[in-house]
Amino acid sequence: MESKINYRPSFPKKWFVIYTRPRWEKKVDKLLQEQGFESFCPVRNVENQWADRKKIVSLPLFTGYVFVKIDERDGFKVRFIQGVLNFIQYMGKPAIVRDSEIERLKHIMDAYNDVDVVSLSGVSKGDRVRISNGLFHNQEGEVIQIQGKHVLMSFDHLDCAVVTRVPISNLTLTVNPQQHYV
CATH class of the missing domain: 3.30.70.940 (NusG, N-terminal domain)
Known part of the structure; x- marks a missing residue:
């Protein structure tokens, strides 16, 4: 068997x-x-x-x-x-x-109870960005520092350096007008 x-x-x-x-x-x-x-x-x-x-x-x-x-x-x-x-x-x-x-x-x-996933969307220190939402809507500036979900950025076109903390989700990368691509 x-x-x-x-x-x-x-x-x-x-x-x-x-x-x-x-x-x-x-x-x-x-x-x-x-x-x-x-x-x-x-x-x-x-x-x-x-x-x-x-x-x-x-x-x-x-x-x-x-x-x-x-x-x-x-x-x-x-x-x-x-x-x-x-x-x-x-x-x-x-x-x-x-x-x-x-x-x-x-x-x-x-x-940890405050974990979150943040996409930096390619944003780095020194990048030129435009704010897409919020108090400074459509303002452009430079990323000074990345702090978790926010960036410190300065607006240099206001004849003074105004620094603000902006959520990364409200930023869009801009092309520096002095940069030329071949």
């Missing part, structure tokens, strides 16, 4: 990044876990102000992304979970995140 041996070679599980439908990060995280996958959607608590009330809400740290630890064969199953759009690609293959990076991110999320 022959017995059937179910042989499934074991592949190491690795962390991948999946791209989700807008505002589906926490739902996808829950659906992945319900399907038996290990997933991680770091969230931060933010106070939202409405006209009549304030409320603390949990928002994903990385908008549109969730981490999932799977072996390569499970990628097909993950793609069919509602809300999953695709894997983030690097050089034509799903991008892999080191275990140590996920552990570091989990540690940071546990240790």
Whole structure:
């Protein structure tokens, strides 16, 4: 009597990044876990102000992304979970995140309650920028210093150096008129 041996070679599980439908990060995280996958959607608590009330809400740290630890064969199953759009690609293959990076991110999320992701959008000290929103709307100046989510900048066209602190999200890079490109 022959017995059937179910042989499934074991592949190491690795962390991948999946791209989700807008505002589906926490739902996808829950659906992945319900399907038996290990997933991680770091969230931060933010106070939202409405006209009549304030409320603390949990928002994903990385908008549109969730981490999932799977072996390569499970990628097909993950793609069919509602809300999953695709894997983030690097050089034509799903991008892999080191275990140590996920552990570091989990540690940071546990240790600090004011974590946020800021895109510097290529803004560097010395860049010429235009303010796209706020009190100094359409004013141009030079970035003096980057301080987290804000920059210190000076406006030199006002016949004096006025320095202000501006959120990076309100800046647009401008081309220096003295620079010529060939």
